[in-house]
Amino acid sequence: MERSKKINKEISEKRLADVLVSHIRKSNPVKREYRHYEKYIDLIGLVIDSNELMSVEVKVKNWQKAFQQAVVNLAVAEKSYVAIYSEYIHRVDLDRLRACGIGLISVGSVWGAVQFIEPAKSSQLVNTITNKRIKEKLCTSGA
Amino acid sequence: MDINLRFGMQRDKEIIRDLADKIDGLVIPAHILAYQEASTSVFVASFKNMPYIIDPMTFLLQHSRENLVNDSGELRISIGKMCDEYHSSLSGLLSNLPAGGSLRPGSIPDQQELCKNIYKTQTESVAEKSTTKKAEKYIKRYGRGALTLPRFVVAPYFRFDSTNDPWYGLSLELANIMKNICESKAESLESGVILYLSADNLNDATINRIASDYASFRHIVVWLDNFDEASVITDNIVKSRQLIKQLAGFSDVEVLYGGYLLMTTTIEGLSAISHGILYSLHKSFVITPGGGGVPERYYIPKFKAFRSLSQTDLILHRHTELICDCVICQDVMRGDPDRIVLFADEPEKLRQHFIAVRRNEADQIETTKRDTIVDELRDTYSIYHKSISHLPNPDAYKSGSNMHGLEYLNRWADGIEHNIS
Helix, strand or coil: CHHHHHHHHCCCHHHHHHHHHHHHCCCCCEEEEEEECCEEEEEEEEECCCCEEEEEEEECCCHHHHHHHHHHHHHCCCEEEEEEEHHHHHHCCHHHHHHHCCEEEEECCCCCCEEEEECCCCCCCCCHHHHHHHHHHHHHHCC | CEEEEECCCHHHHHHHHHHHHHCCEEEEEHHHHHHCHHHHHHHHHHCECCCEEEECCHHHHHCCHHHHECCCCCECHHHHHHHHHHCCCHHHHHHCCCCCCCCCHHHCCCHHHHHHHHHHHHHHHHHHHCCCCCCHHHHHHHCCCECCCCCCEECCCCEECCCCCHHHHHHHHHHHHHHHHHHHCCCCCCEEEEEEECHHHCCHHHHHHHHHHCCCCCEEEEEECCCCCCCCCHHHHHHHHHHHHHHHCCCEEEEECCCHHHHHHHHHCEEEEEECCCCCCCCCCCCCCCCCCCCCEEEEHHHCEEEEHHHHHHHHHHCHHHCCCCHHHHHHHCCCHHHHHHHHHCCHHHHHHHHHHHHHHHHHHCCCCHHHHHHHHHHHHHHHHHHHCCCCCHHHEEECCEECCCHHHHHHHHHHHCCCC
16 A cells, blocks of 8 residues: 555656646647747647636646746636646645636546646736637647 | 947847947957857958957866866867967867866966967957958858957956955956057057956955056956846945946946946946847856756846746736837837737847847936936835736746845845945
8 A cells, every 4th residue: 555655656747747638638629838938838728618728737746836837827828727646736825826816736647537626717917919829729730 | 338249149140230220339259259250250340330349258268177178078169269369388288187177377378478469369360350261251241341450459367356366466467468568569559458356255455456456457347257136235236336436537447247237337437338138147257057048038127137028928917017118119019018929929129129228228327316226226126026026937936936026126226325435
């Protein structure tokens, strides 16, 4: 039991992103590692129902770093999320995320283990040119 | 106040050409002139009366072997070529340094010969190298202008910690030799010096000694090592002002590498500032490995500082009044913060914007009173600091979700309003 838990905690960021993408891609076009100015957004998707972009910064446990990047993403997507490995989700300071309107997703190591913990609020800082460009790319590439 | 642009990369040349009407002169690093000899010399010669100086870059000789060689352990080509112009034994001396070793003041060869060759490099190489066969293709690109001599000849110089540092003594000796050479030549060029020191090491005695030792020099360029204006402490601002004020009492004083803060020392008598385009507002003796391309940044005039484009995007959406009204920004931004993304499509406009703003700052600061500068800095801090310090800024991370904001503006204000003798 101890051993299996230890192995679980050594999960990679890539694996978490794989699990998350496979979940979101079921109904929405998604791109990984999307270039935004000097940084890359881990994951960006178009929520077809609302025609809104959702960005996600994925980290195994360093939620503060993911949070900072997620704040930058407020200029890109209507909904900005942080995704953290389910084993470390309890470490996240939800109040801090809420204060900025950032949402939280818990991701496990197995396919389908995705849980939206806190919904993101609509960003008031979206750059409409960037946002429109990304939406067009996601639609045309059929990602 | 004059603005001299220092170029480092090949692409800088095209940008400087476009901005020529906004700047007052050029600073050409000698190792770049030695390495890209044809393109650099034709470029310099192509302007009609663009004043320039050649930085002899001799402080590179103080670096340890690891910073001077390439991956295969050979002396970097640019440094090797420069050394070969300066003295026949220099390349060999550097190549034979042991691991971790560096030259000592006593191992700098034949000072007279060194100065003669550096004089020759600075007064003849642009003319010689701009007329070679290799230069022809660059003449087609840049055109042929009116060849001029440098504003003054810069003596070899080294970084020193104190006036007791042997490198200080050697720099002074070389400066005097170069002065004598200049006075003996028909070109009648004046000599100048670069004082390369850290503001951390300044005190009254050091400032007095430097002023006394260099009292006969009419051109003094001050390079404050790693003078990062975003983090400099008030005490160092005060000491830097004292140094510049004292030197300006008898000499034309310029600053090598500097931003708005050092520009404010025009009140103390500073006449010019040099820096690169979007980079080199401060420079350290310590070489940081790695690097790569310079990230694109936007100069926010009100903050007197650069911010990453991603942060600027957020800042301008939160504070639309910060959208710049320079000619470039009027065209690109049209008052709409969303249009900041268009700078990422045309990054050369970031440079045009910065130089347009810098020109404006340089012109305005000459007639702005000390109190006005201080009030503006404090006002900007009080209006924007709280908001900015909660926006992500990878360059200014403090803790948690807190970033360094505009604290530096208050430190500047403290340093500028402090009375100096």
